[in-house]
Amino acid sequence: MRRARFDHDKCQWRTVLGVNGRRVVSDDEVTRAGCHFFLRHGTVDMDRLAATMCVSRATLYRVTHGRDRLLGEVLWRLADRTLADARRRRTRTGVDGALEITHRFTGRLLAAEPFRRFIAAEPEAAARVLLTYAGGLTDRMVTAQQEIFTEVGLDGASADLAYLYVRIIESALYAELVAGRPADLGVAQRAARTLLLAAC
Structure with a gap:
């Protein structure tokens, strides 16, 4: 066949x-x-x-x-490529290294016109796929974040820490969907830094 x-x-x-x-x-x-x-x-x-x-x-x-599952697969494949590029370009280690990758990744994501169009045109579908179990994206991001913590030398970082870190970033990245307000990644990254410094 x-x-x-x-x-x-x-x-x-x-x-x-x-x-x-x-x-x-x-x-x-x-x-x-x-x-x-x-x-x-x-x-x-x-x-x-x-x-x-x-x-x-x-x-x-x-x-x-189903469409939600396909959207989740599509968004993850595209996000994973962007994240892999951010990981390759990392120049720092430790907490600064983790935040550098996050900064590069989220900046590219917010600049991606197809992604912005999707969120603007289909906010309910976007929220469902990006923020709930339907899309399967959060679990994948948490796994990737754990790997990033190891790459930058934060070996003691737990799965729970990775989950909290991802959720902090998502809360700002998708603020338009969650709270109807523009993304403020600066606030999220400061909160993420505080979390990592306290935990590692």
Whole structure:
């Protein structure tokens, strides 16, 4: 059985039929297509994405288990790339190193036009996916933050500390969704520094 593949030259999906003549796509392929769609449109429209991939809407939902889950996968994949770049560019260690990565990551995220469009156009979906279990993003960020603490030399940092740190940053990063106010990352980073200095 062969699967659909993305033709980067033509910027479209070339669908290959499976053994029963059905179009077959994997979860990873749908996520990659969703990333391309999100970067162009600042959202994921399931009908249009299905048409782009030459699969039915039912197939798309069967593979993704719903739009919220797909949005979570798409946002995590894009965020993970940005976070990886911030980690590579780190120049400091300890508390300053952790905060440097956070500063680079959140700055890039807030500057990303597709991400801003998504939050502005779909605040309820954005809050659900970004801040609740539906999107699965917080758990992934907490795991990544624990790894960052180890990278910068904060070896004693616990999972609970990583969770609190992430929630402090999220409270400012998504302040528009949580409290209807603009993001104030300066306040969040000062609070995060106080937390780390007290705990490490």
